[in-house]
Amino acid sequence: MRLFLYLASIVLANVVTAKFAPLALGMFLVPMGTFLIGGTFIFRDLVQNKYGRKKTYMFIAGALFLSAFASFMLGDTLLIVVASALSFAIAETTDTEIYTRLKLPLGLRVFYSGLVGGFLDSVIFVIIGLSPLGAGFIPWEAVPAAIMGQVIVKTALQGLGAFIVTQLKNKFPSHAISS
Numbered sequence: 001m002r003l004f005l006y007l008a009s010i011v012l013a014n015v016v017t018a019k020f021a022p023l024a025l026g027m028f029l030v031p032m033g034t035f036l037i038g039g040t041f042i043f044r045d046l047v048q049n050k051y052g053r054k055k056t057y058m059f060i061a062g063a064l065f066l067s068a069f070a071s072f073m074l075g076d077t078l079l080i081v082v083a084s085a086l087s088f089a090i091a092e093t094t095d096t097e098i099y100t101r102l103k104l105p106l107g108l109r110v111f112y113s114g115l116v117g118g119f120l121d122s123v124i125f126v127i128i129g130l131s132p133l134g135a136g137f138i139p140w141e142a143v144p145a146a147i148m149g150q151v152i153v154k155t156a157l158q159g160l161g162a163f164i165v166t167q168l169k170n171k172f173p174s175h176a177i178s179s
């Protein structure tokens with residue numbers, strides 16, 4: 001189930017981003033798919049718990065292809081597809097490596113690894129995909145607010161996800177969350 005949730009959240013993030021206008025939160029502009037991307041880091045951590053680091057990298061590679069294919073099929077430009085794939089690959093790899101190396105309780109590993117992964121995903125995608133360096137959808141002046149909007153949403157989701165994972169682990173210590 002966790003592998004399905006991981007892959008589904010990635011594809012749904014692409015669909016939601018393509019189909020719905022970004023959400024304006026004050027000065028921040030947040031693509032709607034950002035609300036699902038935060039979950040992908042949590043689901044990836046749970047996939048790694050069950051299948052291990054080596055298999056997780058195979059799933060990341062499959063998810064990368066699936067994400068790029070979905071993005072392309074939804075009409076994104078090649079530059080957006082490449083920016084999305086690059087930010088995904090770097091963020092997911094970073095999340096995996098941090099999660100692997102942290103010797104903390106599960107909830108904190110989920111939070112810290114996803115925090116860094118989400119930050120990198122936001123920075124790389126906005127600069128390469130949306131800024132004048134990329135597709136030029138937003139001017140340089142809007143880049144910091146676009147990055148921060150995504151980082152804030154992803155951080156909030158990581159915190160919520162880490163809290164839920166911790167609660168489930170405490171309630172069901174020998175159940176599927178940790179194995």
